[in-house]
Amino acid sequence: MEIKKWQRLSSRYLVKEKWATLRVDTCDLQNGVIKDDYYVLEYPNWVNAIAVTEDNKIIMVRQYRHGADIISLEIPGGVIDGDELPEVAIKRELLEETGYSFKSAELIATLYPNPATATNVTYTYLLKGGVKTHDQHLDEHEILNVEEYTIDEVKQILKDNKIEQALHSAALFYGLMKLEVLK
Numbered sequence: 001m002e003i004k005k006w007q008r009l010s011s012r013y014l015v016k017e018k019w020a021t022l023r024v025d026t027c028d029l030q031n032g033v034i035k036d037d038y039y040v041l042e043y044p045n046w047v048n049a050i051a052v053t054e055d056n057k058i059i060m061v062r063q064y065r066h067g068a069d070i071i072s073l074e075i076p077g078g079v080i081d082g083d084e085l086p087e088v089a090i091k092r093e094l095l096e097e098t099g100y101s102f103k104s105a106e107l108i109a110t111l112y113p114n115p116a117t118a119t120n121v122t123y124t125y126l127l128k129g130g131v132k133t134h135d136q137h138l139d140e141h142e143i144l145n146v147e148e149y150t151i152d153e154v155k156q157i158l159k160d161n162k163i164e165q166a167l168h169s170a171a172l173f174y175g176l177m178k179l180e181v182l183k
Contacts, residue, residue, distance in 0.1 A: 004030040043120040047090040048077030050175030053130040063144035086123040096137045103129030109174040124171040
């Protein structure tokens with residue numbers, strides 16, 4: 001059987017805010033079923049980075065995540081602002097969150113956080129040659145520590161299941177594969 005896209009018959013918004021929008025769609029499925037209450041979250045697109053310093057360390061950040069109520073070790077990243085290009089957004093986010101600038105940036109993965117119910121995409125970049133050039137310039141709600149880890153330490157952190165954010169775990173695996181350090 002050929003899988004076809006659903007046909008959206010109608011949509012109405014329940015919530016429209018800066019960081020999240022909730023809509024409910026009525027859809028015609030390919031099997032003739034009309035699904036009249038399919039909820040979709042519209043989020044802005046995101047960027048994250050495997051950020052490697054000049055001395056071959058991976059930059060990570062540690063911060064509180066209110067939704068999960070955890071202190072989370074993560075890779076740097078954030079929201080793409082408006083029509084900003086993803087590569088511009090990740091360089092901006094890294095400078096703001098970490099104070100580091102990088103010699104190169106390469107898109108290594110494009111992931112949908114939850115394609116069943118959310119519209120956004122996360123762009124993962126590998127940045128190399130990082131040097132500390134600025135002080136952090138955090139948003140008012142950001143409180144985070146910048147930490148550096150060797151590649152072997154990052155591999156052990158992944159083995160020990162210490163990266164609780166799924167997109168960041170996936171990004172680290174993509175980055176380590178690109179760096180050709182996974183065995």
